[in-house]
Amino acid sequence: MKDATRLFAVVLAVLAGRLGGTDPDGGFCFERSCFAVFRQSGDLTSAQHHCKERNGHLMTVRSSGSRDVLSQLLNNFSGRFWIGLLRLSGCPDETSRLKGYEWLTKDDESDFDDWAPDFNSSCSSPRCVTVSDVDGLQWVQEPCDARVAGFLCEYHFAYSCERINVKAEGETLMYTTPLGFGGEHLLSFPPGSIATLMLSNNKLVCAETWLQAPWSCEIEEGGCEHRCAVDDDHQPSCSCPPGFSVNPLNKITCDVDAEDHCAHLGCEFACLEADDGAYSCACDHGFKLAPDGRSCVDFNDCSDERQCPGENFRCVNTVGGFKCECEHGFKMTGGLCVDQDECASAPCEHQCENTPGSYKCSCFDRYRVDPQDTNKCKLHCGKEECIAECDPNDKYQCFCPDGYIAEERKDHTVCIDMDECADSYCEHGCKNTYGGYVCSCRKGFNLVDEVFCVRNEDEDEEAEASGEAATTPNVPTVTPYEVAPTQQPSAVTVGGLVAIIVCCVLFIVVVVFLTQHILNKRGKVEIEATYKAPDGGETHSLQGMGSEA
Known part of the structure; x- marks a missing residue:
């Protein structure tokens, strides 16, 4: 008995390390x-x-x-597959059998190699x-970060079964x-392997034997x-649901028990006999009978308010x-649920106030909580004009809330505040607000995508049925929707302004x-023309002085 217990302990250890994960596409032992x-x-x-x-x-x-095992595993598969051979550092060494590479088992010795003929011996290979x-099936050098078709795994055991x-x-075995x-067609089997005889439904497990x-x-x-x-003798035994009995030959499968009063009930868990001799189905603790009675x-244990009273x-x-x-x-501390200080992890951009089971973020003056992320804050003005938020180390680096211009x-x-309505963002009506604007549509239209107005076909059909006009122009706006402010530059830096002025001055000087x-060139030409005679000779504008008689 002790030997059997030891064997099963080994099997359990094997199964604990191997159950779960992705199943292979083939194997060989x-x-x-x-x-x-x-x-x-x-x-x-x-x-x-x-x-x-x-x-x-x-x-x-390594042999x-x-x-040959490789050949059997990859016989029906195409693509490249990883094996456990790599070069950790240095350059290839063509004088050794493994050429400077080693197995992942930390073994650089091998009596076998199968390198591809185009082996790259450079240090960057x-x-x-x-x-x-x-x-x-030759060994081909591959970058370690390449994504190839698959990989091959190897496992070793303390013993195996034939x-x-x-x-x-x-009779056949699976x-x-x-x-x-x-x-x-497997030849050997690791601990925990199960053999099933298909005709008799007998089963065997590999536990050294x-x-x-x-x-x-x-x-x-x-x-x-x-x-x-x-059972009472501390031996494992099989049981069956109500209406079934254990097969006396294999002792593991369940056969219908024709003499069982519960057989026709088909109970999922158990069948109980009442005091009046009637039989009915019952369920395990934490479960209840479904409407079908079987x-x-x-x-739902939590329907009882007395559960978890702390x-x-x-x-x-x-x-x-x-x-x-x-x-x-809250977090469990000493059997009690104690409030967790969320502010300790600094979730808020500005100020954080811890509350029972939660926390609350708030913002500094001239800021408000960002509706898109309540942990963050954004600039807020709330009126037509306000002082800009400037960098204390650079008074010319200033910022304005969305919808404002510096x-x-x-x-x-x-x-x-920018007047977005002046740019005709809305298809019908527009009302400017501080930091944004509100679009609206005329009667008979619905607001779509915040700015567009689409005719309401249902309302048109009702209007036609009542004999009224399908459209009613110049009706006061309806269906308002506040649109996010238009993103524009918050400020013009001093450097940019100086550059503009310098360019303008240079342009004027040029x-x-x-x-x-x-x-000057035109005037010079005209002066030269006045000193030329019609026949090409020079003329003078000086007048001769005559003598008096």
Whole structure:
């Protein structure tokens, strides 16, 4: 008995490390080792993680026998697959068999290698290795962050079980392993593997040797079809639901019991006999009978207000029961739900006030809580004009709330409300507000996308039915909707203003210079023309002085 307990302890340890995770697309076991192929795209790091989920590692190929396993695993799969060979640092070493690479098992020795002929010996060559059926399973250098078709895992065990010889004619065996693969043609089996005889429905589990069900209830429900329990002799035994009895041959499957009074009821959990001899279905604790009188549904234990009576506790219903938790904003301390100071993590942009089970953010003067994110604050004016918010280290770097524009004055900068209605943002009516504007539509129209007006077809049909006009122009606006302010520059910096002024002055100076130059040139031409005679000779404007008679 002690030996059996020890064996099952080993099996449980194996199963604990291998249940869960992604099931492989194929596998093969040889002696005390198993290998599995996963068609799951990813880089080398993700491949390593998946292998470790079941206490394995990326496959090593250190012998021709391992290469034969590769061939069997990848026989029907295309694409590149990671193996556990990589170069951690340095440059390739062509003098060694592994060329400076080593197995993930920290073993750099091998009596086998299968490098592709185009091996790259440069120091910048890829550090990881893949194999594929297309390359004849040769080792190909691959960047470790590349996403390839899949990966190969390797697992080792303290012992294994061999195939079972079936003597009964026509009987077949189906094997499943805790690694997620199985079949009829496996050669060896790791601990926790289950063999099922298809005709008799007998089951056996690998626990160093093959043990027939029912086995320990902690492993796959002891192999029972319904439930496993320990009898008075501390031996595992199978039980069946009401109306069924355990098959006397295999001792694990359930057959219909024709003599059972509960058989026709089909109870999901249990069948009970009343004092008057009548039979009815019953449910386990935490469940109640469904309206059909045979199945069981979860009972809402939290409907009883007496559950979780402590202050700041709340009752959370679970399948078949309930649990007590602290209300949101409270944490369990010494069996009590104590308020958690959310302000300690500084969730608010400006000011934070802790409240029972929560917190409240507030803003400094001239700010208000951002409606899009209540933890943040945004500038707010609320009137036609207000002083701008300027950088204390740079008085010319100023900011205004949305919907306002900055204007520099003699000794300060102010924010002035923009009149968005002047830019005809709204399709029908528009009313300017501080920091924004409100669009509206005429009667018979609905406001769409905050600014557009679409005719209400239902209202048109009603108007036509009553003989009224379909449209009513110039009716007071309806359906107001406040639109977010138009985003515009909050301020013009001093540097930008100076640049504009300098450019203007330079432009004026250039224009004046060009004008003066053209005028001077034209005047010079006219003067030269006055000193030329019609025949080309020079003329003089001096008058000769005659002598007096």
